[in-house]
Amino acid sequence: MFFLRAHREACACSSAMTTGQGLLPYTIEVVDDDATLTGHAGLPLVLETMRALGVSEVLDGALGIRRRNSGATDAQKAEALVLLMAAGGESVDDIGVLRADKGLQRLCGPLPSADVLLTFLYAFHDERLIEQAQRDRSASQVAYIPKESAPLTGLSRGFGALIHALAERTKMTRATLDHDATIQESHKRQALAHDKGGRGYQPSAIYWAELDVVLADEHRDGNVPAAMNN
Numbered sequence: 001m002f003f004l005r006a007h008r009e010a011c012a013c014s015s016a017m018t019t020g021q022g023l024l025p026y027t028i029e030v031v032d033d034d035a036t037l038t039g040h041a042g043l044p045l046v047l048e049t050m051r052a053l054g055v056s057e058v059l060d061g062a063l064g065i066r067r068r069n070s071g072a073t074d075a076q077k078a079e080a081l082v083l084l085m086a087a088g089g090e091s092v093d094d095i096g097v098l099r100a101d102k103g104l105q106r107l108c109g110p111l112p113s114a115d116v117l118l119t120f121l122y123a124f125h126d127e128r129l130i131e132q133a134q135r136d137r138s139a140s141q142v143a144y145i146p147k148e149s150a151p152l153t154g155l156s157r158g159f160g161a162l163i164h165a166l167a168e169r170t171k172m173t174r175a176t177l178d179h180d181a182t183i184q185e186s187h188k189r190q191a192l193a194h195d196k197g198g199r200g201y202q203p204s205a206i207y208w209a210e211l212d213v214v215l216a217d218e219h220r221d222g223n224v225p226a227a228m229n230n
Contacts, residue, residue, distance in 0.1 A: 036106075038103030038104045038106075038107065039101060039103075040087055040098065040101055040104045042086075043083050043086060043087060043098075043104060044107045046086045047079055053162055054161050054165055055158050055162045056075040056076075056078070057075070058157060058161040059075040059154070059155070059158040060073055060075040062154035063075075063154040063158075064150060064151065065120060071112075071116070072110075072116060074120070076112065077112050077116065077120040078155075079108075080095060080098075080111045080117060081117060081121075083108070083111070084098065092117050092118050092121070093114045095112070095113070123151055124151045124152050125149065126150075129147050129148075130146045132146065133145065133146035143221065143225065144224075145218070145220055145228065145229055159216065163215055166211055166213060167211070175211075176208070177206055177207065177215065178207040178209060179205075179207075179230065180205065180226065181202045181203065181205075181226035182202070182203060183196055183200055183201075184201045184203065185198050185199070186199060186201055187199070191221075191222060193223055194222035195225075199222060201219065201220060201221060201222050202220050202221070202224055203218060203220055204217065204220060205217040205218075
């Protein structure tokens with residue numbers, strides 16, 4: 001709204017001048033088409049970076065979730081989720097804000113709906129792997145770490161493509177790696193108690209200090225000790 005108001009005020013000043021233009025060498029044009037304006041002008045650069053580094057291309061071949069040749073591809077759904085997180089979204093429903101931005105969709109293409117993204121995310125979950133991990137644990141063991149589903153394994157290949165592309169372009173030859181677990185509080189019913197007194201999850205991540213980037217991660221329940229099966 002500020003952007004539009006500033007334009008209107010500038011136009012009013014401009015029309016009051018005898019020359020019809022301000023001091024700087026540009027003219028101002030007011031249009032009614034809201035598809036020419038976006039409040040998320042930085043997001044197309046995020047999308048462009050994913051594609052330039054080859055991440056989107058790898059994801060389309062590695063995830064294997066899409067079952068028909070219509071609608072958004074796996075890579076497009078992953079891109080939409082990355083854009084949502086980059087914009088500060090807190091839930092999948094927040095994609096509605098980006099979908100309502102006609103200027104953004106003009107730059108990035110149509111974005112999937114919240115229902116489509118939820119279905120996509122659920123495809124990464126495999127209850128059978130959780131049940132198998134529960135059966136395999138010893139009688140005295142409470143915590144367990146299930147194996148990753150096929151889509152999660154595919155996602156890690158896309159992650160690897162990103163890391164290799166960054167290393168190649170930055171010419172970085174030194175890697176100081178920090179491996180640690182980080183507690184993420186959650187109020188979901190499925191969230192388990194962690195050792196800090198709350199409930200949530202405790203994913204393990206490997207951080208590359210020189211490039212300020214996460215190399216790999218593993219999602220874990222809150223009750224999984226940080227040193228378990230690293």
